[in-house]
Structures are given as structure tokens and as C-alpha cells.
Amino acid sequence: MSRCRQSWTLPLATAFLLLVPASYLYADDTAGIAASPLPAAAVDAIPVVLDPIAKQKLMASGHYTSFSKGQPLVDLCPDPAAGADITRTLSSGHPNIGIQTLVVAAMPASLLAREGRTLVLYNRLHQFRTMAGIQYFSSTHGKVRTLFTTSHVVQAPGDRHPLSDPQYSAIESTHDLFLEQDDSTFGKNLYTVTVKGHEGGAIELTMSNVERVWWGILPVLGPGALKLTMVIQASADGKYLYFYGNVGIGATKVLGMEEQVRTSFYYRVLALYHWFAKQAATA
Numbered sequence: 001m002s003r004c005r006q007s008w009t010l011p012l013a014t015a016f017l018l019l020v021p022a023s024y025l026y027a028d029d030t031a032g033i034a035a036s037p038l039p040a041a042a043v044d045a046i047p048v049v050l051d052p053i054a055k056q057k058l059m060a061s062g063h064y065t066s067f068s069k070g071q072p073l074v075d076l077c078p079d080p081a082a083g084a085d086i087t088r089t090l091s092s093g094h095p096n097i098g099i100q101t102l103v104v105a106a107m108p109a110s111l112l113a114r115e116g117r118t119l120v121l122y123n124r125l126h127q128f129r130t131m132a133g134i135q136y137f138s139s140t141h142g143k144v145r146t147l148f149t150t151s152h153v154v155q156a157p158g159d160r161h162p163l164s165d166p167q168y169s170a171i172e173s174t175h176d177l178f179l180e181q182d183d184s185t186f187g188k189n190l191y192t193v194t195v196k197g198h199e200g201g202a203i204e205l206t207m208s209n210v211e212r213v214w215w216g217i218l219p220v221l222g223p224g225a226l227k228l229t230m231v232i233q234a235s236a237d238g239k240y241l242y243f244y245g246n247v248g249i250g251a252t253k254v255l256g257m258e259e260q261v262r263t264s265f266y267y268r269v270l271a272l273y274h275w276f277a278k279q280a281a282t283a
Helices: 003-019 040-044 051-061 078-092 116-125 258-283
Strands: 063-068 096-107 137-138 144-145 148-156 157-162 175-181 185-199 204-208 211-215 218-234 242-249
Touching: 040 051, 051 063, 063 258, 078 204, 078 218, 078 242, 096 258, 116 185, 116 204, 116 218, 116 258, 137 258, 185 211, 218 258, 242 258
Parallel strands: none
Antiparallel strands: 063 096, 096 242, 137 144, 148 157, 148 175, 175 185, 185 204, 204 218, 211 218, 218 242
């Protein structure tokens, strides 16, 4: 287990959790897929090697997050192929900020025995327009705010006319899209999106910024400096849904900025879990 994770992950995580209302760590009641305490057997069945602290946190809440500097951590990813992809992506980008989160929640009743469940989840992960209006906790403002005011697929960097969300009749091994989002903190940005369907049933979505990202007048991320990946996977018995989020950031080193960027993206990963939880629960 990484010594970096053991030495400073817990103080940072504790500090972050004190800033945000405890209820925000879980999907709201309308989602029907809230993270909650897990039996030991469900935690033991997660296909990752967990240290005692991670196991305890997952049993207590269904949610665990770790942070890193330098070498990124991918040890909470429940799918080996997706984990290998994320490792390669992060290694090529040399991030100085790393965040990973694993949330385990009960599979929505509507999906427990549904034929073609993985394809349903795959299409739900492509509902980019529904990201508009999702909420997140802003550490800067100390309250919950809207994360994206608009979110839609576009044809290409040179043609940003909004397109409808794609719909697929079968899971593809890989494909690429361009996604434009108007962010309440970082403004309007374009991302390349790569979606992969893995043989074990995991679905992997990775976003990377095409252009420089600004925070007001401050440049905080160069092109390609953000690598945000979501992995969606059902447990082996189909009773649980795993949501894994990983963020690697090569943030511009501006005094006081690194901590703010880390905190902001931690809450963004939680917001994306909330978003997908609702998508899965209404499938």
C-alpha cells in the first residue's frame, strides 16, 4: 500500500468532510440508490485489495476516498482492465493532484433482473444533457451550487453546434466524443470523451480538457491536464452497483491554488456519482 496514502490521505479527507454537510455524500432520496452501510460480505466481494481503513469506511458508509500527490493511485478501481487504462492515462499526464472515490450502492430494483442491464447503464452514462443543473458543494462559496449550466455533445472543436445525446443498440469496445460544458466555476470548456465497454461488464468513461481551463483570470489547467474517469460496474451477484471515480490533475502551481483545485474536484466527483445514481435509478 502506498506510504503516501497512509501518511496524509486521512487528514485531508477528514478536513474535506468537515466542510460539507454529511448528507451530501449520499444520493438524495429520489435517486433510490443512496450509499449506505454495507455488510462485511459485500465489501469482501469487491474485486479490489482493501486496507483495513478502506474496508472499515466502506462498511460504515458505502463510500471511500483517497488522495495522492505525485504517483497516482488506482487501487480502488473494481475492474482490472479499466484500472490499467487509467494508470496508463495518468502516467502519461504526470498529474500533481490525484483523487479516487469508490461508492457501492444497492442496485436499483428496476435493474436487478433486467435483461440487457449493462447496455441500459451504458446508455444512461451517455445522457450528457442531464448533467446540466446538477448540484455540487462549492468550498469557495461554502454552499451547494449548480455545477454545469449547460452540457451537450458537439461534432468537433471547430463545430460546436449542440447535438442530441447518443443512443446505442449495442455496447461498443471504444468510441470518442466531444463534450462542451458551461461550468459555474471554470466557464465554458470542451472535453474529449472516450467510452469503453470491457469484457467483464465494466463501463469506463474518461474526460480530458481540450483547451486551457481558466479560473477567472488565472490559468489553472493546461490542455489535457485534466483526466477524469468514471467506471460503472455491477457486483458479481448483481445486487450492488459500483461507481468508481478517478481524477488526475496537472494543476498550474499558483500559490494557494492547488488545494482549492483538489477540493473542487473532490466535490465534483461526488456530484457525478449523484448524477449517475439518478440516471440508474430512473432507467
